[in-house]
Every structure is written in structure tokens, then in C-alpha cells.
Amino acid sequence: MPPTAPGTSTETKPLIDRLGLKPGHATIVGLQWGDEGKGKVVDMLAAEFDAVARYNGGANAGHTVVVGDQKYKLHLMPSGILYPGKFNVLGNGVVIDPEQLVSEIVGNRERGLKVDTTNLFISNRAHLVLPYHKAQDQLQEAAYIMPNALDQVVEGIGTTGRGIGPCYADKALRSTAVRMADLQDLNELRHKLHRIVPIKNATLKALSEYTGDTFEPIDADALLEWLKPLAEVLVPHITNTAGLLHRVTAEDKRILFEGANATLLDIDHGTYPYVTSSNCSSLGAHTGTGVPGHQVPNVIGIVKAYQTRVGGGPMPTQLDDATGDRIREVGHEYGTTTGRPRRCGWIDLVALKYTASVSGATALCVMLLDVLADLPELKLCTGYMIDGKPVDEFPACSDDLSKIEPVYETLPGFEGPVDQCRSIAELPENAQNYLKFISDFLGVPVVLASVGPKRDQSAVR
Ligand code: IMP
DSSP, rough: OOOOOTOOOOSOOOOHHHHOOOOSEEEEEEESSSSSHHHHHHHHHHTSSSEEEEOBBTTTOEEEEETTEEEEEEOOOOOOGTTTTTEEETTTEEEEEEHHHHHHHHHHHTOOOOEEEEEEEEEEOOOOHHHHHHHHHHHHHHHHHHHHTTTTOOOOOOOSSSHHHHHHHHHHTTTTOOOGGGGHHHHHHHHHHHHHHHHHHHHHHHHHHHOOOOOOOHHHHHHHHHHHHHHHHGGGGEEEEEHHHHHHHHTTTTTTEOOOOOOOTTTTTSSSSSSSOOOTTTTTHHHHHSGGGGGGOEEEEEEEEEHHHHHHHOOTTTTOOOHHHHHHHHTBBOTTTTOOOOOOEEEHHHHHHHHHHHHHHHHHEEOOOGGGGOSSSSEEEEEEEEEEEESSSSSSSSSHHHTTTEEEEEEEEEOOOTTTTGGGGGSSSSHHHHHHHHHHTTTOEEEEEOOOTTOOEHHHO
8 A cells, every 4th residue: 555644644543443453351462482562552552441461471571661751661560550540460370579579569659650459459379489489590590501421512491580480380389389378378478488498498409519509598587577578568469360350351341461471482382492481372361360261352462573582492583694683773672671682583474373373363563663664675484494395384392493494575675764654554665565464474464563662653554
């Protein structure tokens, strides 16, 4: 379609309608390896929903939301907190670092945001990430890559070191887990910590001996003392959030489920073992909050206009050249949580077709489109080959993924700036063609293209 003049869009309908969402709840989920820009879309839509619920992950996720001139970095807090009058829920599937959450609660209160027992609800079934989980995460990573008898060179998972894996492992182990509900009875928690901490000390001691790190035993009573002031802030917010969300649903109110991390990092469906430890596809929204799948008719898949990855694991379209560096610099592709530089490359439509179907995407938002402006040509990976033979399924094994030779379709680039475009029709024709190619390949409509970090820098269909 030939472009119309930038900034001429005069749409005033609610965003929900402009995006063509069905009545009812919606899940927002990343379809790549994270950092797609979910926070911005959640933030834009939160105004039109009644509740925002996080369903997975922990402080390994992080997003920056820009409101006016203010930048908010949120790791655990749902983005709905930036809007008055919303219910914000941390569901049972989230793993909560109490120190991080308290610092976000207190920090946001100091910045004038309302965070109280009427707008922040924490699941009594959510698990706690404790300091020993972080220590275990870091030691486990170091231990895995230690030289061994076979002189194998191995790549670690490249975790964020935030204790996510060990916390979910304890959830599965059960006897060593601590849940938010445990903070409500500190006497009982003391007994629990005295059972758990010796087991953790034994694990950490053994790992430290193996890696050559110094081992400092944890003291159960000191841990409890550290937890007490945090519990004081958190306990008033702890409740049965599944029941709350069921009541919200029964009142015909709308819930926005906010996914952290992304579908390719899903423990079951992602690029195992280079994944995180939760169900971060849209499937996790249901186990992670207690709201069944049939009650969520909209799944908004968030896709970056190119591909990035941080941490270990293969990425078939990775560019180790000047174009990759340019994308990293223009797109500020450095982790919000760890500051690590992200690997950058062309958009991978084979991976996206897989994740769009696993997550059941009903609409797509293509983020950071402006970053690709002024590149002479744009490549899109449309096929995978291994040893010269086409691969017709997204590989289950990372070993196979590392052998992929991508097959590319090349489209002409588009000229910037595009940050003033407010509707897809205002984008340069080549940018529109790029979006159309993505949407046709995946069979899912592109309903929004983001052209800058601010809420209004969005070209909506
Ligand atoms: P963990 O979640 O800290 O255990 O890390 C496991 C893998 O997931 C590592 O490769 C991390 O870099 C990656 N990861 C976890 N959360 C995110 C995220 O929000 N964005 C991008 N990568 C992530």
C-alpha cells in the first residue's frame, strides 16, 4: 500500500478495537528469546483492561516502560501498576525474590505511584527465591563448565544468576520449597528454614568444593531475621489470587496476562536446555494463574523486527558482522537485567511459525521496526537446512539447531525516520511489505508496529 503522510492518523477508537481483539481476556507473550518489547504493549493495553497478571518467571525478566519523560524499570511488578485503578497480580507461577519486589514496591511508592493492598495482589502459592538460590544458580553454572576427565569444552546455560532454576527445582522437589503463604506464619517458617538450610548448606558446600569457591554457610535464624522486614511489606498483599481472578472474570472484567521471558525460552517448548525454568509460552498463563485456557480468547504475540538472544544456545540467524553490530547499537540491545550485550540477527520466521502455533498467537505486534530503517536490504529466514537437506520441523534438540543453515528471503529496505508514523498505512511501502511478509508467512495479522520506545510511537493497523 502506498504510504499516507506520517502523523495523519486520527483514530480515537479504543486500542482494543483498533487491534481487533475479541471481547474478554488477553495474554501478551514473547515469541522469540525474550526482550521483544512486551512491556510497552502491556503498558499501552493496561489502560483498557481491569487487571494485569504476571504468570511466570521472576527477576530474570525486566522491562523498561517509558511514560512521558519518566523511565520505569520493572523486574517483578506488573506494568499495570503504572495506571490507577488496576488490579495487579503476581500469580502462583511467578518466583519472587522478596528483596527485589520490596525494592520495587518501595521505590515506586517513593516516585509517587500508588502501590497498596487495593492494587497489588501476590499469590499465596507463589514461590520465594532466597539468597541461597542465587548462590546455587551461580555455582551450578560454574560447576557445569569445569574442566573434566574428557576435556570437554561446554557452554553453560548462561543464566541471569537470579536463582530462577534452583527455585523452580525446589518447587518441584517440594520439601525444600518456601512459598509466599509461609511468610504469613514466621514461627512455622523458622521451623521450615531449619529443615531446609542444612540441606542447602550441604549442596552449596559440595558445589563450592568442586568449583574452588569459598563456602560461607547460611544461618537459618539470620535468614529469618533478613526476611522479617521484607515479610512485613509483602504479607498484606498475599492472597488467593486465583480466586480473585475468577471473581474478576465473573464480573465480566478483562484480565491482561503478562508473560515474562518468551516462548523459545519455555522449559517444555523452548530451545532446551538453553531455556529458563518456567512455562513462558502463553500456555503458562493458565497454570501460572489458575485461569483456564478457554477463558482467554486473545493471544498477542510480541515479535522483534529482528532476532536477539542473550545467554547460551544456538541462534540460526545470528550475525557476527557489521550489520549485527549496527542492530545492537541502534536497538540498544543490552540486557535490562544483566546489561549483557545481546546477539543480534535477522528475523527467524521458521522459529516464529513454531512459537506462534505453540502460543496460539491471534495477533502480532512487531517491535523496534525503526531499528531496521536505512538498511539497504532486509533478510527474513524462511527455511532451515541441515547438511544440505531441508528441515521441516523446528528442532527439539539444540545440537540440531546449532547445525542449521538458514535460507533467506531478501526484501528491499526502507528509509527512516519512521518514528512519526501512527498507522501502518503511514509507514514506507517497503516497511509495510516487510510486515505483510511476516504476517503472510505466519498466518497471523500484524496489528501494531512499534517505531520508538514511547507509548505513542506505535503504528497501529
Ligand atoms: P535463567 O532464567 O536466569 O535461568 O536463564 C536461562 C536463560 O534464559 C539464559 O539464557 C537467560 O539469558 C535467558 N533469559 C531469562 N530471562 C530472559 C529474558 O527476560 N530475556 C532474555 N533472556 C532471558
